Structures are given as C-alpha cells and as structure tokens.
Amino acid sequence: MCESVDEVTQAVLAKNDGLAASLREELAGRGVMVVNLLSSPGSGKTELLGRVLARAVERRIPVAALTADLATENDAHRLARSGAPVKQLLTDGLCHLEARQLRDHVESWLPDATALLFVENVGNLVCPAAYDLGESLRIVCMAVTEGEDKPLKYPTAFGSAHLVVLTKTDLAEPAAFDSAAFDAHVQRVNPGVEVVRSCARDGDGIDALLERVLAARDQGPVHRPPLAPHPHGHIHEPSGEDAQGASGRVAGRRVS
Template sequence: MCRVTQLQQAILAKNDHHADGLRAALAARGTGLVNLLSSPGSGKTALLEAELTLARQRGVPVAALTADLATENDATRLARSGVPVKQVLTDGLCHLESEMLDAHLDGWLPEPTRLLFVENVGNLVCPASYDLGESLRVVLASVTEGEDKPLKYPTAFGLAQLVVVTKNDLAEAVEFDRETLLANIQRVNPGVEVVFTSTRRGGEGVGLLLDRALAVADGAPVHRPLMAAEAGADGHAHGHTHGHTHGHAHSHGNGPEHTHPHHDAHAH
C-alpha cells in the first residue's frame, strides 16, 4: 500500500512540475487556461459553446480543447462557435495530464489566444487530482444532478475556484433545493464563488464564466480553495496545492455568489 501511495505521489509531483512550466509559458504569451470539470451530462459543452460564441462576438481571441474517451462529438458542437477547436481522444484514459495537454497545444494554439478553455473528460474523480497549468479551475454541476454532489465529490468541488450551476431553467421542475446545494458547496470549499446559468431562457448567466476567466487572466486575485487534504474531506486527496489567493463569498439575493478577495497568496 505504501508503494502504491509513493507511486501516486511521484506521478502527481511530475505532473505538477510540468503544469507549472506550462502555466508560466502560457502566461508569457498572454494566455489564460481555464480547466472545466464536470460529470457527463452536466451541460458543460452547451455552456462552453455559448461562452465561446459570445467571446467571438466580443472580439476576444479564444480557443477550446475538448477531451473525450472515444468520440469527436463535443468538438463538432464547439466548432459551431467559429473559434479554433481541437479534439483530444484519450483512448480510455479518464483524465488529461499536463504533459499530454502540452503536446496537443504544440504547434496548434493560435498565437493571439487570450483564453484557452479545456473541457476535461466527463468525470469528477480522476481529473480533480491533475493540475493542467490552469489559471482558473471551474467545476460544473447541473440542478438535475442532486444537491449532494459536492459531498460525493469533495476533492473536485474542494479544489474549484469557481462553481457553475447549469440547467437552472429546470430547477423548479426537478424541485431543486438551491440553499442546500449552496450549503454543501460551502461545506467542502468555504468562500468559493457560485454562479447559476442556463443556455435557455435567453442565456441566463452566459458570459459570467468568460468575464471571470478574463479577469483572472488579467491578474485579478482568485479564490484560493481549501485543499481537500487540509479539510480532511477525502481520503483520495494527495495534499498538493495550487497557487491561488483566498476570498470570502456572500450571497446577493437570488443572484450569484460573489467573491471578495484578499491578497493572501499561497505558492504552488
């Protein structure tokens, strides 16, 4: 068991070292990387398509790389936005790793790209442990998935810097309990910002993800998550931390949770 743990730590340490290098290289060229994690069927691709389309309309140079186990369906959908899109087939691997991502970016990522959105494999377990060199880590959950999702996947939600709740137009139909979900999110990640979206109803909340990502890419402080290992929330936590600043959140009525950051940086 000790050897297995040591091997896992070595793999993650190697990945984190490469991720640091990729993060620095992207920052040097003025590109922010947004790592999107969710379970299958959360509405991640639909929201990302809407955000990419809005970015193109605003004249913001963005690109997207989407990972899947076997199909290119997501890339086909995202390409409708009119921005550069690349599909990565992982051949059964349940997550992306920083070295793998870097190899796919080499020679493909357009030079003026301001934001690169990475749609990770649909899975809230494996991808949560791998830093990709992101400047913003986002976890998505739909109102149809249940209010206990953060408690079931505390590492994924505990390391998020932004939580996006999707399919809010279905909230009433599925008797979604908003306050319970918010309480569960705050339980595993105190202070994290939460926004509610729907790609229907005129695009409720569409643009919030783009705005947050641009602000972070421009140097705005970002919420520093409570590490799962610090919280003791998940036996799978490996204890490495991502360098983010800490913030506190409060709710404004029925709107999104807003973070008010402190300059309290923690090094990776």
C-alpha cells in the same frame, strides 16, 4: 525495496504537478490563460462552453478550446459552431487529462494570438480533479438534475474549484432541487467560492461567467481555494513504448 502504491501515486502526481507549473509559467509568458472545466457527464458543460466561446468571439476576444473525450469528435463539432478554433483530444480510454497531454497539444496546435484557452476535461468528477493541467482557473460545473449533495460526494473536485457553475437552472423546480442546501454544501467543502447560476439554453449566466473568466485573466483567480488532497485509485504512467507513443495515442484534430 518495492514502492508502495501510495508512493507511486505521489511520485506520478508530483511529476504531473511539475510539468503543470512549467506549462503555466510558459503560457503566462505568451499571454495565455488556461481555464480547466470539470463536470460529470450530462451536466451541460459543452453547451455552456459553446455559448461562452460564441460570446467571446462576438466580443473579439482571442479564444480557443480543447475538448477531451474517450471517443468521438461530437463535442468538437458542436463547439466549432462558435467560430472559435477548436481541437478534439481523444484519450483512448484514459479517464482524465494530464499536463503532458495539454503541453503536447499546445506546442503543436494553439493559435499564436490566443489569450484564453478553455479545456473541456473528460466527463468525470473523480480522476480529473487530481491532475493540475497548468490551468490558472478551475471551474466545476454541475446540473440541478444531479442533486444538491454532489459537492459533499466529490469534495476534491468542488474543493479545488476557483468557481462553481450550476447549470440547467430552468429544471430546478421539476427536479425538486434544494438550492439553499446546495449552496451550503459548496461552502462546506470550499468556503468563499462563488457560484454562478446558468441556463445555457436561455443564455442566462453566460455573460456573468465570461466576465468572471476575464477578471481572473486580468487580476488573478477570482477565488483562491484551499489545498485539496489527491485521492486517486489508479495511475497511468507512460513508460517504454507507451511513453514514446503517448502523443500518438492521444489523437487530436482541428475541427473547422
């Protein structure tokens, strides 16, 4: 009997969730907390992360970052300016990260002293939302220039977030951004979640965001979101030669 697309999807996601749970437990035993950053392209996520990393380095917090893109090492070079250990992960066309990819890179690269590992996911608010990476904290970033209705358009991403970060707040007025409507939309899909407002260029919100992350490390997630569904239109499941070459296909190099 042939399996339906939905059955295959659920099987793949279940396998990923199992790997993610094991990775989360393993990293917790090593004293490492993973922070998964999701956003659409152009949200300012890389600039924000770079500022947070620099502040953590300044405070002598053992921090590292893994950044994912379909192509180029541009973001890794930018993040490395913070002084934190950084590694680029090239997905070779895959629109999201999966737990197996994070596991492979953690095993081969993560510095032993790391306490916080930030993962900058592929710029996409659809596919990455369906995959647990083994993170203990999921943060969704959105710029005011994207429009206040985005939480309603991407309910899985925003609904699964422990924390939401609104970026580029200095552009709110020229973008005619409706802040009150945005807050209402966020609460509609994820009641009780906190929104941190930031302007990375000016440094606004950087300390607040880092403090929320540290609180999650010390006390557990700042907010426990409701369970989110796993709608996903396409699945990548390595098999045969693809499975053997999965780690090779996802290229990664440390940038120093």
